[in-house]
Amino acid sequence: MLQGKAQTEVNRYIPGVTAEGVTYFLPKTALKVTVIASRTTVHPGDFKDYAQRYLRLNNVPKAETTTWKIDKVYLTPYGVPDTTKVFSIPLRKKTIAPLVGLTKNGIITSINTEGREDDMPKVAEVNTLEKSTLKPRDYMTEEILYAGSQNKMAELTANEIYDIRESRSALSKGQADNMPKDGEQLKLMINQLNIQEEALLQLFKGTTEHEVKTYTLNFIPRNEGDKQLLFRFSSELGLVGKDNLAGDPVYISVKDEKTLPVETNNPKPKKAELEAVRYTVPSQVSVKVYDRSATYATLTTPMGQFGRTEILSSELFNKRTSTQVTFYSTTGALKKVTDTTGGE
Numbered sequence: 001m002l003q004g005k006a007q008t009e010v011n012r013y014i015p016g017v018t019a020e021g022v023t024y025f026l027p028k029t030a031l032k033v034t035v036i037a038s039r040t041t042v043h044p045g046d047f048k049d050y051a052q053r054y055l056r057l058n059n060v061p062k063a064e065t066t067t068w069k070i071d072k073v074y075l076t077p078y079g080v081p082d083t084t085k086v087f088s089i090p091l092r093k094k095t096i097a098p099l100v101g102l103t104k105n106g107i108i109t110s111i112n113t114e115g116r117e118d119d120m121p122k123v124a125e126v127n128t129l130e131k132s133t134l135k136p137r138d139y140m141t142e143e144i145l146y147a148g149s150q151n152k153m154a155e156l157t158a159n160e161i162y163d164i165r166e167s168r169s170a171l172s173k174g175q176a177d178n179m180p181k182d183g184e185q186l187k188l189m190i191n192q193l194n195i196q197e198e199a200l201l202q203l204f205k206g207t208t209e210h211e212v213k214t215y216t217l218n219f220i221p222r223n224e225g226d227k228q229l230l231f232r233f234s235s236e237l238g239l240v241g242k243d244n245l246a247g248d249p250v251y252i253s254v255k256d257e258k259t260l261p262v263e264t265n266n267p268k269p270k271k272a273e274l275e276a277v278r279y280t281v282p283s284q285v286s287v288k289v290y291d292r293s294a295t296y297a298t299l300t301t302p303m304g305q306f307g308r309t310e311i312l313s314s315e316l317f318n319k320r321t322s323t324q325v326t327f328y329s330t331t332g333a334l335k336k337v338t339d340t341t342g343g344e
Contacts, residue, residue: 022089022100024108026280026332027079029303031287033217033230033252034074034123037238041066041209046136047154051204054158061206068238070250071212073289073296074123077303079330080220081105085309087278103329111277113324113338125216131209134199154203161200168193215239219252221285221303226253230289250291256306257284276311277325280304280332304332 044061051057089100101115102108109115137145141160147153170176171190180186215238217231232240232247240247260283282302289297312325326335 022102023106024087024089024100024102025081025083025106026085026087026278026304026309027107027329028082028085028220028305029077029282029285029301029331030080030218030220031299032074032076032078032120032123033219033289034076034125035070035215035217035231035239036072036074036126037068037070037213037215037233039066039068039209039211039213039238041211043207043209045203045206047150047157047203048206050151050154050158054155055161055201055204057204060204066236068233068235070233070294070296075287075289075297075299076121076123077299077301077330078120079103079107079118079304079328079332081107082305082332085278085280085332089277101326107329107332108279109327109329111325112322113326115326118328118330125214126212127214128212129209130211132202132207134195134202136199136203139196139199157200157203161197164193164197164200168197213238221254221287221305224254224256226255227251228254233291248291250289250296253286253288253290255286257286257300259284260307276313278309278311279327279334280307281310282307282331282333302331302333304330307331307333 042061042065044063045051047054048060048062051060086106099110099112099114100108101110101113103117107117109117140157144153144156144160147156167176168190171179171186171193180189215231219230228251229242230250230252232242232244233250234240234244234247237244237246260281282304283306284300285303285306287297287299287301288295324336324338327333328335
């Protein structure tokens with residue numbers, strides 16, 4: 001916080017040269033890349049080789065397989081300090097900037113008023129694991145457990161499955177020897193038979209495990225370009241590092257839409273311009289995340305590093321006024337300028 005009344009002088013910050021004061025950065029726009037990916041793992045059953053013989057089940061899995069795929073990619077802009085655009089407001093006796101707001105990492109957010117860092121949209125992270133909790137051995141009869149061979153165990157298990165189906169059918173038709181007293185008890189009995197059948201069927205059909213995982217990356221666009229390697233992704237391993245050739249490349253393209261008017265350079269800037277507070281006029285940039293088979297995310301957003309640095313007129317900060325200014329911490333652009341009478 002700086003207090004005083006005279007004109008503010010803003011200099012390029014050079015350690016050991018600039019007088020002690022408030023040093024601030026203009027931001028460059030980074031991207032938080034959130035990748036939601038899912039894994040499906042199929043486990044074959046112990047009796048897979050007998051599925052067709054005893055239960056007429058075809059195409060059951062014979063070996064364990066794992067498959068990863070990208071479900072969704074989110075791009076969220078945020079600001080990071082641009083170390084090539086750092087300036088200092090010296091602490092002098094009568095400087096007119098009584099309040100300079102900064103983020104935790106030094107990006108300017110306001111002058112002469114309270115400022116705050118841009119809100120970063122929240123992307124819900126998803127990390128789930130779904131797999132069967134049934135234990136088939138808990139539903140095996142003693143005869144099955146003590147069968148002399150796997151072939152015999154499979155045959156007896158299949159017979160047990162057929163018995164379960166007959167019992168359920170009899171209950172549903174009201175033909176069971178011991179019918180339940182009410183509908184609620186009937187539901188419970190049928191549900192228990194369903195669980196027993198599913199547990200024993202797993203021995204033939206196998207099980208499927210499903211996991212959803214969230215990965216977070218950070219990317220700072222430095223220049224335009226297509227096919228910039230963002231990460232690699234493997235259908236067997238999921239997201240892997242850029243150097244891991246087990247994964248296929250996932251690219252990011254960055255295109256400056258050139259939304260700024262042509263700049264008119266002043267070869268001899270006035271002293272007042274050299275001493276002025278800086279801000280950024282960002283350019284619109286289009287971003288795309290993709291691989292050879294799909295596009296996962298697109299975004300068009302303003303980015304500070306593709307724009308240019310402008311100055312705030314020193315007339316806004318003189319003895320007659322105390323202008324309030326706020327900035328976007330993601331791009332460095334002006335958010336709001338308010339004079340002492342409340343006008344904008």
